[in-house]
Amino acid sequence: MAMPRREEVVEQDVLTGETEAYAASQWQLMWWKFRKHHLAMAAGMVIVALYVVAVFCEFLAPYTLNHRQVAYAFAPPQRLQFVSDEGVHFWPFVYGIKGVRHPETLRKFYIEDREQRYAVRLLVRGAPYRFWGLFETDIHLFGVDDGGTLFLLGTDHLGRDLLSRIIYGSRISLTIGLVGVTLSFVFGLVIGVVSGYYGGWIDNLIQRGIEILRSFPSIPLWMALAAALPSSWSPLQIYMGITVVLSFIGWTGLARQVRGKILSLREEDFATAALLAGASRWRIMTRHLLPSFMSHIIVSLTLAVPGMILGETSLSFLGLGLRPPVTSWGVLLKEAQNVQAVAFQPWLLTPVIFVIITVLAFNFIGDGLRDAADPYSR
Amino acid sequence: MRLRVCFMEGICAMREQNALLRVRDLKKHFPITRGFFNTVVGQVKAVDGVSFDLFEGECLGLVGESGSGKTTVGRTILRAIAPTAGEVWFRKDSEEVDVARAPHDVLKSLRRDMQMIFQDPYASLNPRMTVLDIIGEPLLVNGVAERRERETRVRELLAQVGLNPHFLRRYPHAFSGGQRQRIGIARALALHPRLIVADEPVSALDVSVQAQVLNLLQELQEKFGLTYLFVAHDLSVVRHISDRVAVMYVGKVVELAPVDQLFHSPAHPYTEALLSAVPNPDPRRKKKRVLLSGEVADPGDTPSGCAFHPRCPYAEDRCKEEVPELREIAPGHAVRCHLSGVLQLEGMAG
Numbered sequence: 001m002a003m004p005r006r007e008e009v010v011e012q013d014v015l016t017g018e019t020e021a022y023a024a025s026q027w028q029l030m031w032w033k034f035r036k037h038h039l040a041m042a043a044g045m046v047i048v049a050l051y052v053v054a055v056f057c058e059f060l061a062p063y064t065l066n067h068r069q070v071a072y073a074f075a076p077p078q079r080l081q082f083v084s085d086e087g088v089h090f091w092p093f094v095y096g097i098k099g100v101r102h103p104e105t106l107r108k109f110y111i112e113d114r115e116q117r118y119a120v121r122l123l124v125r126g127a128p129y130r131f132w133g134l135f136e137t138d139i140h141l142f143g144v145d146d147g148g149t150l151f152l153l154g155t156d157h158l159g160r161d162l163l164s165r166i167i168y169g170s171r172i173s174l175t176i177g178l179v180g181v182t183l184s185f186v187f188g189l190v191i192g193v194v195s196g197y198y199g200g201w202i203d204n205l206i207q208r209g210i211e212i213l214r215s216f217p218s219i220p221l222w223m224a225l226a227a228a229l230p231s232s233w234s235p236l237q238i239y240m241g242i243t244v245v246l247s248f249i250g251w252t253g254l255a256r257q258v259r260g261k262i263l264s265l266r267e268e269d270f271a272t273a274a275l276l277a278g279a280s281r282w283r284i285m286t287r288h289l290l291p292s293f294m295s296h297i298i299v300s301l302t303l304a305v306p307g308m309i310l311g312e313t314s315l316s317f318l319g320l321g322l323r324p325p326v327t328s329w330g331v332l333l334k335e336a337q338n339v340q341a342v343a344f345q346p347w348l349l350t351p352v353i354f355v356i357i358t359v360l361a362f363n364f365i366g367d368g369l370r371d372a373a374d375p376y377s378r
Numbered sequence: 379m380r381l382r383v384c385f386m387e388g389i390c391a392m393r394e395q396n397a398l399l400r401v402r403d404l405k406k407h408f409p410i411t412r413g414f415f416n417t418v419v420g421q422v423k424a425v426d427g428v429s430f431d432l433f434e435g436e437c438l439g440l441v442g443e444s445g446s447g448k449t450t451v452g453r454t455i456l457r458a459i460a461p462t463a464g465e466v467w468f469r470k471d472s473e474e475v476d477v478a479r480a481p482h483d484v485l486k487s488l489r490r491d492m493q494m495i496f497q498d499p500y501a502s503l504n505p506r507m508t509v510l511d512i513i514g515e516p517l518l519v520n521g522v523a524e525r526r527e528r529e530t531r532v533r534e535l536l537a538q539v540g541l542n543p544h545f546l547r548r549y550p551h552a553f554s555g556g557q558r559q560r561i562g563i564a565r566a567l568a569l570h571p572r573l574i575v576a577d578e579p580v581s582a583l584d585v586s587v588q589a590q591v592l593n594l595l596q597e598l599q600e601k602f603g604l605t606y607l608f609v610a611h612d613l614s615v616v617r618h619i620s621d622r623v624a625v626m627y628v629g630k631v632v633e634l635a636p637v638d639q640l641f642h643s644p645a646h647p648y649t650e651a652l653l654s655a656v657p658n659p660d661p662r663r664k665k666k667r668v669l670l671s672g673e674v675a676d677p678g679d680t681p682s683g684c685a686f687h688p689r690c691p692y693a694e695d696r697c698k699e700e701v702p703e704l705r706e707i708a709p710g711h712a713v714r715c716h717l718s719g720v721l722q723l724e725g726m727a728g
Contacts, residue, residue, distance in 0.1 A: 022552030023547050023552070025506070025549060026506050026549070029551070269496040269497075269498055269501040269502035270501065270504040272496075272502075273502055273565065274504075274519075276494050277515050277516035277519055277565070277568075278489050278490065279515065279519045283519065287507075288504055291504075291506045292505075292506060
């Protein structure tokens with residue numbers, strides 16, 4: 001069995017090759033692979049854009065949250081125009097709108113006033129607001145001069161600009177998902193680790209408990225929990241309460257994944273090797289097992305965010321989640337909760353589009369991350 | 379039972395002084411549970427009364443089909459899994475310690491003397507750690523070497539297993555199967571162990587790489603005076619590296635003999651069948667093929683009498699009822715068969 005020893009040759013091959021990849025950690029490899037997933041990258045940019053909007057909502061929205069112009073209640077979306085009688089304009093403008101009553105039904109409707117043109121301008125002065133509650137200002141990213149209106153997505157029954165309200169609502173709707181997922185993450189990780197680590201009757205108890213929790217229909221459970229929130233709470237307390245309610249079911253899936261991963265990983269040879277090397281259980285858990293399923297957990301968290309957002313939307317839509325004056329996409333949709341709205345003011349349903357975009361983008365990112373984290377797809 | 383223990387002690391007495399490891403009646407039973415309350419409905423007897431000695435500086439090959447319990451023997455000896463019963467006496471500083479019952483602090487210090495090389499070079503290295511962290515872990519958790527010293531030592535170990543010491547900061551994915559196995563070997567060597575349980579260390583590798591790794595293992599054995607328990611299913615590999623060979627069938631050792639004796643004159647029908655299944659490189663040589671019918675016995679439901687009787691071409695009525703004992707038929711050659719001495723079994727030439 002005397003074979004020529006070939007390791008010198010092998011080593012040279014390795015040395016002359018692309019060495020950067022060999023010293024790359026799993027996270028770097030994952031990132032390199034994720035970058036190649038175009039859909040996920042695009043979705044990532046959409047998500048970043050949405051969160052930027054949420055962070056700077058006061059500045060980005062043309063009106064403030066409760067800026068009422070009752071004269072323009074239920075105004076349909078105004079279209080950005082580039083072409084007028086005078087020819088093509090480089091900069092977009094809107095026509096003024098005028099409310100008139102139908103002579104027979106007396107229903108109010110709006111007509112374009114072609115006489116009035118309002119250029120959409122950047123950094124205009126409008127309704128004053130406190131930016132992040134820090135300082136007072138009245139500069140908005142875009143808007144029209146006084147006298148004109150800019151309702152790109154129409155208005156609600158009090159004449160409040162829907163686009164502005166959606167932009168403000170994104171702050172609540174997008175963060176409730178993150179906060180809720182963070183809470184589920186903490187619950188799920190701790191309970192899953194305890195379950196998988198100790199095993200035995202503790203594991204049995206936790207798993208049966210999870211089964212019972214999961215066998216509840218989620219909407220009635222949420223409703224019951226949301227109804228238990230005291231009505232005297234401030235909007236902020238309600239917000240926190242709702243996230244806890246949402247994460248109450250969300251953690252179960254994660255806890256099971258964590259438990260399953262621990263059970264399978266602790267049988268892996270590298271865990272046995274660490275044990276035989278004399279490593280403590282704590283070290284094996286934190287240095288070997290946890291890092292091994294972290295990428296998996298992050299993927300499932302990404303996929304859990306849209307569930308949270310949808311949960312908030314559904315609860316608020318049913319009137320059990322957030323309530324005005326707190327504004328989220330679900331709260332906005334509740335206002336479109338009748339046949340009349342759907343028939344005559346269909347633009348009130350536009351928050352749905354934002355919900356869909358967000359949920360899809362999160363799902364695409366999750367898919368991309370899952371592919372990137374999968375060591376077998378290389 | 380009593381008889382066998384006496385007998386085993388008999389043969390060991392001769393070389394008692396240099397037995398590094400004495401395994402006595404080692405058992406590992408896994409419970410089969412069923413239903414909501416995990417009621418135990420049976421036992422899988424993965425290892426069912428294994429006894430052998432391992433002498434300082436030798437390589438004992440442990441062979442058997444998959445499911446015969448050979449890997450479990452290796453892991454139970456190191457207490458990677460706790461044995462159900464039995465004793466594993468490890469000689470440390472002229473004093474014997476029972477690994478199977480050692481308290482945790484003693485076990486930790488014992489583990490510096492006994493290490494393991496794994497079958498799967500992919501699963502046995504944590505993909506999220508660099509080579510430095512992987513090989514350095516035993517040094518770190520045992521507080522053997524400080525940071526800089528550890529790095530020097532890891533470089534040294536890499537060189538010893540034939541890898542470039544510059545590979546320190548690389549992750550396992552940068553290496554081939556053979557290279558990974560070398561990293562695993564370097565990790566096992568880090569604490570200067572005396573005993574290494576090699577759990578099919580080459581069966582996952584290409585044939586050409588197998589030879590390299592086997593040569594490396596032999597070299598290291600000579601250099602550091604290592605003692606190997608070499609678990610394998612490939613008989614030609616075992617023949618190459620072992621001094622003695624133990625054949626396992628359904629949790630029991632059925633034959634234990636010096637390597638040449640086992641290959642030339644096997645005394646157990648199962649060994650004969652295993653040997654006849656080894657491919658012969660010489661096409662002109664005609665030989666009898668012993669084809670075994672049926673499957674390996676289920677260790678959760680072992681046959682009565684000799685566990686091998688349903689598949690044994692020589693089985694008699696007695697084999698169905700009486701469990702044969704392990705008997706010594708020649709010095710250092712023990713076999714667990716009622717018919718040993720009666721049968722004329724064919725071994726391998728060359």
